Amino acid sequence: MATDTQPPAPPTPPAPPARHGVLSAGRAAIAARHLRTDRWWLQPLLTALGLSAFVVYSTWRAFANAYYYAEPYVSPFYSPCLGSNCVDMPLGARWPLFGEWWGLSPALLVLIFPLGFRLTCYYYRKAYYRGFWASPPACAVAEPHEKYTGETRFPLILQNIHRYFFYFAIPVALILTYDVVLAFRDEQGAWGHMGLGTLVLLVNIALIWAYTASCHSCRHIVGGRLRHFSKHPVRYRMWTWVGKLNSRHMLLAWLSLVSVALADLYVYLVASGAFDDPRFF
Amino acid sequence: MSTYTAHFRVWRGDADGGGLRDYRVEVHDGEVVLDIIHRLQATQAGDLAVRWNCKAGKCGSCSAEVNGRPRLMCMTRMSVFGRDETITVTPMRTFPVVRDLVTDVSFNYDKAREVPSFVPPEGVAPGEYRMLQEDVERSQEFRKCIECFLCQDTCHVVRDHEENKKAFAGPRFLMRVAELDMHPLDAAEEQGLDRKRSAQDEHGLGYCNITKCCTEVCPEHIKITDNALIPLKERAVDRKYDPLVWLGDKIRRRT
Structure with missing residues (x-):
């Protein structure tokens, strides 16, 4: 049965009372801030790298103000175009609401909405709190901050407006859907054609809708706020459907983030002449 | 059926202080961490304090941290660890410790x-x-x-x-x-x-x-x-x- 024992280690002195967190007085005196032996750092690292790559790419493209339209494709970063300095996009969502005074890239006027939607998203909050702010870096790994107030005060209390960004995300997704319809044309504007770009935009909008519909605020609005599902069978059914999507919210968040960047990159490559859009019919 | 000797580090002490102690202990097929803690108690550390009850993951008594991760000891199979791996068991680190693996919840x-x-x-x-x-x-x-x-x-x-x-x-x-x-x-x-x-x-x-x-x-x-x-x-x-x-x-x- 049992076997040899090593001589017991001498007890360590008690933890200093002024220390905080897992080193607080009264808790088990363990000097290490965590004892995890797995690669707990890998996930926050990959998250931070993935999000950083998107931020760098999207910042470059948003400020570039060039190569965002190649008949019949428009980049999702530049639609709808609300500035008067947009290129001509036949039938495209081009509404110069901001007039002549706006001299910067028109993408900046519209990207604020999807940016706000993703920034306040419950999944992305987890991702960047862990990946960038180390709060916490991983479960049972001590965070480096001495004080923590969470989302109780400004600015993080503003995370509570997520549902308003969800409301704005719906018209943006509708406009991008319209852009996909326009993509079923050829370079001369004739209908009933399709190219690789059409497929890229189609996949992108499908993922954007799936991500938007899987949102936790959406789940709450369609039925989650009810107490008696039995009195609202249609909303209960919708809540069930959204719940199924919601369980894949993280996956959809990443897929739609990658797809929107790839869709923009595709339009950039075609518009800049680096790549010829293969036409299917 | 195979048996091997595992290297365990278990936190021993109370609110006044303590530390990780090393043990070498037998492990049999199909055992969980709580089985090993019980074997330690029975053979090498008769005064080791541990809270447990159902051994079936339903009473919630044997909560601890195994290799730094909060887990139920009775639901942590030994087969998830490598045979050469050192397994560290500590009490939950959010609550005041009473003794060894027992905390004041x-x-x-x-x-x-x-x-x-x-x-x-x-x-x-x-x-x-x-x-x-x-x-x-x-x-x-x-x-x-x-x-x-x-x-x-x-x-x-x-x-x-x-x-x-x-x-x-x-x-x-x-x-x-x-x-x-x-x-x-x-x-x-x-x-x-x-x-x-x-x-x-x-x-x-x-x-x-x-x-x-x-x-x-x-x-x-x-x-x-x-x-x-x-x-x-x-x-x-x-x-x-x-x-x-x-x-x-x-x-x-x-x-």
């Missing part, structure tokens, strides 16, 4: 008492409660909780910030608030108790930054964050931060 009972209990509906006697399955199934998920307090242990709000213990109820008891707020017969609101508002104002829901560690460690696989905490946050938004919902409620009450 009374913080959780204090927090439990702070959550107002179910308010019976007027005019319906006990035994006459009737609810449809679709109305209760959300709450039923939360009733699977075995109160092992691993979610409370792993939550960085209190684990890394002792000072937040006063203001923050922790995931287990915010889930309790959500369970009652979703209960089809709870009459708290009719009695003037707004659970949505009190979740934020009195139980510290705003401290939760939804990093999902509670969900990761739950041995009952309850989706604490997605099904309890986030819905509760959305309900708190209805009450406190959404003027459209506020206006809608006002208009509906008048008509």
Whole structure:
């Protein structure tokens, strides 16, 4: 049965009372801030790298103000175009609401909405709190901050407006859907054609809708706020459907983030002449 | 059947101090960490304190940290570790230690008492409660909780910030608030108790930054964050931060 024992280690002195967190007085005196032996750092690292790559790419493209339209494709970063300095996009969502005074890239006027939607998203909050702010870096790994107030005060209390960004995300997704319809044309504007770009935009909008519909605020609005599902069978059914999507919210968040960047990159490559859009019919 | 000798490091001590001690101990096929702790107790460390009860993952007694991760010792199979791996077992590091692997979890009972209990509906006697399955199934998920307090242990709000213990109820008891707020017969609101508002104002829901560690460690696989905490946050938004919902409620009450 049992076997040899090593001589017991001498007890360590008690933890200093002024220390905080897992080193607080009264808790088990363990000097290490965590004892995890797995690669707990890998996930926050990959998250931070993935999000950083998107931020760098999207910042470059948003400020570039060039190569965002190649008949019949428009980049999702530049639609709808609300500035008067947009290129001509036949039938495209081009509404110069901001007039002549706006001299910067028109993408900046519209990207604020999807940016706000993703920034306040419950999944992305987890991702960047862990990946960038180390709060916490991983479960049972001590965070480096001495004080923590969470989302109780400004600015993080503003995370509570997520549902308003969800409301704005719906018209943006509708406009991008319209852009996909326009993509079923050829370079001369004739209908009933399709190219690789059409497929890229189609996949992108499908993922954007799936991500938007899987949102936790959406789940709450369609039925989650009810107490008696039995009195609202249609909303209960919708809540069930959204719940199924919601369980894949993280996956959809990443897929739609990658797809929107790839869709923009595709339009950039075609518009800049680096790549010829293969036409299917 | 195969047997091997594993290297265990177990925290021994009490509130005055202590440290990790090394043990070499036999392991047999099919055993869990709690079996090994019991073998240590029986053969090498007769005074090793450990809290346990059912050995079936249902009583929530044997919560500890195995290789730094909050887990039930009775549900942690030895086969998940390499035979050469050193296995470190410590008490939960969020609560005051009593002795060895036993911690004082009374913080959780204090927090439990702070959550107002179910308010019976007027005019319906006990035994006459009737609810449809679709109305209760959300709450039923939360009733699977075995109160092992691993979610409370792993939550960085209190684990890394002792000072937040006063203001923050922790995931287990915010889930309790959500369970009652979703209960089809709870009459708290009719009695003037707004659970949505009190979740934020009195139980510290705003401290939760939804990093999902509670969900990761739950041995009952309850989706604490997605099904309890986030819905509760959305309900708190209805009450406190959404003027459209506020206006809608006002208009509906008048008509």
